[in-house]
Amino acid sequence: PLGSYSAVLVGLLVGKPPLVFTLHSSVSPHRALWEEERHPEGIKWKFLEHKGPVFAPPYEPLPENVKFYYDGKVMKLSPKAEEVATFFAKMLDHEYTTKDIFRKNFFKDWRKEMTSEEKSTITNLSKCDFTQMSQYFKAQTEARKQMSKEEKQKIKEENERLVKEYGFCVMDNHKERIANFKIEPPGLFRGRGNHPKMGMLKRRIMPEDIIINCSKDSKVPPPPPGHKWKEVRHDNKVTWLVSWTENIQGSIKYIMLNPSSRIKGEKDWQKYETARRLKKCVDKIRNQYREDWKSKEMKVRQRAVALYFIDKLALRAGNEKEEGETADTVGCCSLRVEHINLHPELDGQEYMVEFDFLGKDSIRYYNKVPVEKRVFKNLQLFMENKQPEDDLFDRLNTSILNKHLQDLMEGLTAKVFRTYNASITLQQQLKELTTPDDNIPAKILSYNRANRAVAILCNHQRAPPKTFEKSMMNLQTKIDAKKDQLADARRELKSAKADAKVRRDEKSKKTVESKKKAVQRIEEQLMKLEVQATDREENKQIALSTSKLNYLDPRISVAWCKKWGIPIEKIYNKTQREKFAWAIDMAEEDYEF
Numbered sequence: 076p077l078g079s080y081s082a083v084l085v086g087l088l089v090g091k092p093p094l095v096f097t098l099h100s101s102v103s104p105h106r107a108l109w110e111e112e113r114h115p116e117g118i119k120w121k122f123l124e125h126k127g128p129v130f131a132p133p134y135e136p137l138p139e140n141v142k143f144y145y146d147g148k149v150m151k152l153s154p155k156a157e158e159v160a161t162f163f164a165k166m167l168d169h170e171y172t173t174k175d176i177f178r179k180n181f182f183k184d185w186r187k188e189m190t191s192e193e194k195s196t197i198t199n200l201s202k203c204d205f206t207q208m209s210q211y212f213k214a215q216t217e218a219r220k221q222m223s224k225e226e227k228q229k230i231k232e233e234n235e236r237l238v239k240e241y242g243f244c245v246m247d248n249h250k251e252r253i254a255n256f257k258i259e260p261p262g263l264f265r266g267r268g269n270h271p272k273m274g275m276l277k278r279r280i281m282p283e284d285i286i287i288n289c290s291k292d293s294k295v296p297p298p299p300p301g302h303k304w305k306e307v308r309h310d311n312k313v314t315w316l317v318s319w320t321e322n323i324q325g326s327i328k329y330i331m332l333n334p335s336s337r338i339k340g341e342k343d344w345q346k347y348e349t350a351r352r353l354k355k356c357v358d359k360i361r362n363q364y365r366e367d368w369k370s371k372e373m374k375v376r377q378r379a380v381a382l383y384f385i386d387k388l389a390l391r392a393g394n395e396k397e398e399g400e401t402a403d404t405v406g407c408c409s410l411r412v413e414h415i416n417l418h419p420e421l422d423g424q425e426y427m428v429e430f431d432f433l434g435k436d437s438i439r440y441y442n443k444v445p446v447e448k449r450v451f452k453n454l455q456l457f458m459e460n461k462q463p464e465d466d467l468f469d470r471l472n473t474s475i476l477n478k479h480l481q482d483l484m485e486g487l488t489a490k491v492f493r494t495y496n497a498s499i500t501l502q503q504q505l506k507e508l509t510t511p512d513d514n515i516p517a518k519i520l521s522y523n524r525a526n527r528a529v530a531i532l533c534n535h536q537r538a539p540p541k542t543f544e545k546s547m548m549n550l551q552t553k554i555d556a557k558k559d560q561l562a563d564a565r566r567e568l569k570s571a572k573a574d575a576k577v578r579r580d581e582k583s584k585k586t587v588e589s590k591k592k593a594v595q596r597i598e599e600q601l602m603k604l605e606v607q608a609t610d611r612e613e614n615k616q617i618a619l620s621t622s623k624l625n626y627l628d629p630r631i632s633v634a635w636c637k638k639w640g641i642p643i644e645k646i647y648n649k650t651q652r653e654k655f656a657w658a659i660d661m662a663e664e665d666y667e668f
Contacts, residue, residue: 119314119338123289125244125253127296128317128330129237131260131279134158141211144204145197155188159276162263164208171265171273180274181263188276244316244332245293252333253316264323268437271403275323284319314338335653344657347628349486350494351668357495360483361386368449374470378479380453381407381468385489388444389496389532391435392473392489404433407489408473413463417454418443426451497529497626498668504528505635514599516606519645522635529622543611550608557601564594623647629655630662638664 136157142149143160152160163172163181171177182200189197241256261279264272282302289295291309298304317330332339367379384390384407393406414432421427424445434440457467480487504525509518568590575583636643643652643659
């Protein structure tokens with residue numbers, strides 16, 4: 076049908092780039108995608124117009140009755156110092172504010188915002204009392220929950236107005252949805268894992284920090300009154316609309332198109348097609364790196380062992396750090412001797428390697444894995460006469476590895492390996508775990524278990540939610556109540572059967588059937604609750620959404636849903652369904668990655 080992602084396939088057949096049809100008032104709805112003008116290599120668009128970003132609202136000072144205390148005495152803070160203090164107050168009940176590194180970084184950055192008088196008085200964070208501030212913000216949160224329908228409707232209408240004005244752009248002949256048109260407000264950096272910069276102040280982004288990207292013939296969005304943009308660019312080789320540099324990591328942030336947009340959908344599809352191409356040559360690549368373990372050149376051996384780890388363990392390659400980045404995070408190529416331990420035998424298995432290092436976002440990677448004998452012997456060789464802080468792969472870096480991967484297959488990167496192994500693992504696990512006779516909740520549990528196998532492979536961890544224990548207790552209460560209900564229903568069925576034996580009339584038979592159905596219904600409800608409890612317990616420390624959004628070919632999940640009659644909304648939420656609209660439209664139940 077016109078406007079569907081089926082056009083991707085037709086586009087391929089006629090040698091055009093795979094695009095998704097999006098209606099815009101200036102485009103005829105009867106014009107097919109593949110009739111559109113094809114851009115030269117590297118060009119993303121010819122026309123781009125948008126309204127720019129929505130900035131965070133200005134700081135509103137606290138009411139006079141909300142006091143800050145230092146060393147037991149009331150102290151009035153200057154507006155800048157007060158604003159930063161509120162960031163800490165809002166997090167007072169969070170474990171972050173108990174961590175030394177968070178407190179140290181916060182206090183250092185907070186003092187930079189103080190007046191000289193405040194700086195000379197406030198010298199010890201432990202003497203600061205943010206209690207009243209914290210209570211004020213909790214009351215604000217509670218008040219928002221208690222809002223009337225009319226008040227909530229007013230906020231909803233204002234949000235819809237902002238989306239209508241700022242949430243869309245025109246790219247060529249398409250009206251496209253923008254993903255994140257609001258600039259993040261200032262606050263305290265949290266980071267993941269034990270990030271060394273946690274607690275630092277994320278500064279307010281101003282128009283003077285902003286680079287606008289649009290076409291020369293478009294209407295450039297005006298900056299807020301009294302301000303000017305850092306720069307206005309007309310770069311049609313990129314798809315971002317707005318960019319700025321954040322102050323914590325010095326990384327560049329972007330306002331991009333929504334994941335459901337035409338360009339994003341095409342990019343997504345191409346990513347998974349590249350991973351599928353790897354499937355055709357992965358055996359050859361694996362045979363090659365096994366041969367290279369015996370190479371006379373040390374750099375070839377190191378490259379081959381690193382590639383084995385990237386393939387087998389889904390390790391990231393490990394890009395060189397940005398200047399000024401202090402987090403001691405590593406990837407495969409930057410592993411040091413201290414990050415691995417070799418065990419000729421461990422846990423009843425031979426040739427075990429024990430990994431322990433901080434990966435991306437300071438998430439700890441700890442794993443004990445059996446490796447092939449020649450890999451083990453090579454690692455012993457690489458570690459000879461080295462200190463713990465020395466590089467394990469001293470003849471290798473990401474540039475060398477990436478060049479080698481490109482030689483093996485066009486477009487091949489460590490991430491492609493990760494995507495391939497994640498997707499193939501999901502497909503294999505779904506085949507093994509799905510039982511045809513299971514009901515829908517049990518099948519969804521099987522899906523989540525398959526997804527979890529991928530998340531474990533990719534080391535996608537999370538801290539258990541703060542409300543986990545409470546929600547599990549509530550769920551157990553429901554399970555217990557349902558068990559009591561089932562016991563009552565079974566007693567009623569037994570009584571009805573006894574009564575039917577005596578009476579032997581039609582009415583008694585109907586009562587028995589009715590009671591039987593009631594028992595079956597309650598049994599299904601109980602099973603659903605028990606499956607839910609198992610699912611929650613098993614996934615409390617695993618982040619399933621990361622792999623689902625970034626590494627798993629969505630066509631595998633869509634095909635599985637179609638094959639087993641599972642509603643797609645049980646697997647993908649609304650946002651995910653929009654992102655993977657191309658896959659939902661394209662994949663049939665017999666799709667194979």
